[in-house]
Amino acid sequence: MGNHRAVRGEGQRTPATPSTAGKRRAVKQPSRSPLMKALPSTPILLGVTALAVSAGGAVSASGTDLDGYVAQHTTPSASGGMALGLTNATSALSRRDVVVSRDSRRDALADAADQELVEQTEAQAEQRNAVLEQLAQSAEKQAAKIKKNLWVLPLTSYRISATFGQSSSLWASVHTGLDMSAPTGSPIHSVANGVVTEVGYDGSYGNKTVVTLEDGTEIWYCHQTSFLVDVGDVVRGGEVIGTVGSTGNSTGPHLHIEVRPGGGDPVDPWTALVQHGLNP
Structure with missing residues (x-):
């Protein structure tokens, strides 16, 4: 009576007896x-x-x-x-x-x-x-x-009767211009643009008109029958300024034309016309 066995109550678990059967050994991880x-x-x-x-x-x-x-x-x-x-x-x-x-x-x-x-x-x-x-x-x-300033021929129909530099009893010295024979009254055209600086009778030249070009060259038109311009007129190349005649020292109707650069001594009109693209 006095000796009682201890009674296992609920909630108390008897420690399990260690067993080697089926037990895994813990694997150690390698340390760094x-x-x-x-x-x-x-x-x-x-x-x-x-x-x-x-x-x-x-x-x-x-x-x-x-x-x-x-x-x-x-x-x-x-x-x-x-x-x-x-x-x-x-x-x-x-x-x-x-x-x-x-x-x-x-x-x-x-x-x-x-x-x-x-x-x-x-x-x-x-x-x-x-x-x-x-x-x-x-x-x-x-x-x-x-x-x-294109030059033009002074006559539309003519015949060359005397050239520059010729010698003859008809002239006091050598010939100073170019003679272009044409019927009396044929229109004379200004060869280039310019201003009329002289109109009148001049001895052996007869009735003469002088046109001074823009570069100072003088063109003389001699032996005219009539004048169609006055001093101071501005003329254009090809404009009619007078008519062919036989006044002054002349043996027949013709135009005596002279070219005088700067109003000085005359030069060959033939050469001057050729240099400006004409064929006299």
Whole structure:
């Protein structure tokens, strides 16, 4: 009665007897060395390397792929080679930046030189076009002036009866003009533009009209029957100024014409007419 066995109550569990049957032994995970503990994990290293590659530009210019480049410069070694690989990668990217920058400057300088050459060529072309334009305008003015002062033959129908420089008893000295025989009353035309500076009778020249051209050359028209202009009149080449006659020292109706540059000594009228595109 006095000795009672302890009764197991609910909630109290008898400790299990250790058994070796079916029991697994815990596997110890290898611990990281102090060097490996200090280094960041591989994903972080790859992320850092990717950022470096993005900042430095394309590194695979020689055909090396990105994975190979990262593996080459991030392989760990016993003496901390992984950190050294990252340093080498950064140095390589920096050198790449220097090369790219140098090439960019060279390209920029070449572009600037090309632009300057283009600008110089355009400026020279503009100057040349300006000179050509001035020459064209000058040529047009000269052509208009030549057309304006185009000489014409004084008679439409005639026969050369005496030339410049001939000697004869008919003249006190050599012949100073060109004689163009034509019927009395044939119209006489001014050979060029000018101003009438003399009209009247002049001894052996008979009735004479003098027209002074723009360059100062005087043209004498002698032996006329009649005058059709007065002193001060402005005449144009081809305009009728008088008629053929035989006044003064003359043996028959004809026009005696003289050409006197600057109002001085006479020159050969034939040569002067030829020089102005005429064929007497």
